[in-house]
Amino acid sequence: xxxxxxxxxxxxxxxxxxxxxxxxxxxxxxxxxxxxxxxxxxxxxxxxxxxxxxxxxxxxxxxxxxxxxxxxxxxxxxxxxxxxxxxxxxxxxxxxxxxxxxxxxxxxxxxxxxxxxxxxxxxxxxxxxxxxxxxxxxxxxxxxxxxxxxxxxxxxxxxxxxxxxxxxxxxxxxxxxxxxxx
Numbered sequence: 001x002x003x004x005x006x007x008x009x010x011x012x013x014x015x016x017x018x019x020x021x022x023x024x025x026x027x028x029x030x031x032x033x034x035x036x037x038x039x040x041x042x043x044x045x046x047x048x049x050x051x052x053x054x055x056x057x058x059x060x061x062x063x064x065x066x067x068x069x070x071x072x073x074x075x076x077x078x079x080x081x082x083x084x085x086x087x088x089x090x091x092x093x094x095x096x097x098x099x100x101x102x103x104x105x106x107x108x109x110x111x112x113x114x115x116x117x118x119x120x121x122x123x124x125x126x127x128x129x130x131x132x133x134x135x136x137x138x139x140x141x142x143x144x145x146x147x148x149x150x151x152x153x154x155x156x157x158x159x160x161x162x163x164x165x166x167x168x169x170x171x172x173x174x175x176x177x178x179x180x181x182x
Contacts (some may be wrong), residue, residue: 004169009038017042021049034081034161037170047069055157056089059150063093065118069151071095071103072122079162084176104110114142118151123157 007017011031018039025031031039038045060065067090074082087100092139107119117139121131129151131139139148164170172178 004171005172006037006040008170011036014039021045032085033170033173034085034165035037036166037168050090052157052161055150055154059154060147061150061154064090064095065114066150066154067093067095068103068115068118069154071100071121071127072106072119072135073155073158074162075104076123076126077159077162077166080144080179081165081166081170081172081176082158082162083179085171088176113138117142121151123156125152126159 009022011022013028013129014022019026019043022031022035025035035045038048056066060122061069067086070086071090074086090100091097102111103119106123107116111119117135121135121139124135131148136148140152143144143151
């Protein structure tokens with residue numbers, strides 16, 4: 001898609017509802033294009049932000065492993081925006097650049113057992129819409145039931161976000177670098 005189907009709002013011309021949704025992001029810097037796009041539907045954005053904030057900031061998952069799953073589902077969904085944003089967030093969460101590139105290959109390769117299981121669970125959720133019994137039992141050796149619930153909802157949330165980003169044609173922010181999804 002060369003042009004957004006739903007162009008982001010112009011930050012200089014926000015109506016009161018959009019401004020209210022975006023104010024915390026404005027105070028912290030500049031809102032990203034995903035938020036400038038979703039603010040075109042303030043009621044949806046307000047409710048979605050509560051859930052997305054749980055997944056990204058209040059989940060029981062360790063940040064590094066959460067980002068493994070988010071980057072993997074972004075890659076599987078072929079969401080360039082999601083991948084570009086979470087390369088930065090993943091790096092901040094402790095993923096090395098080489099690990100981020102390796103996520104594209106999935107659970108095969110030189111991963112520790114937990115990383116491999118997180119990637120495998122993400123692949124299973126993407127392909128089968130559930131985590132297999134074998135993977136679930138193996139993950140329970142590392143994580144609690146609440147953490148496994150948060151993993152399912154993280155993968156589901158970022159599948160949803162990937163679909164929205166791609167369908168709406170949300171453009172990359174000027175500080176993001178794209179990809180070659182080949």
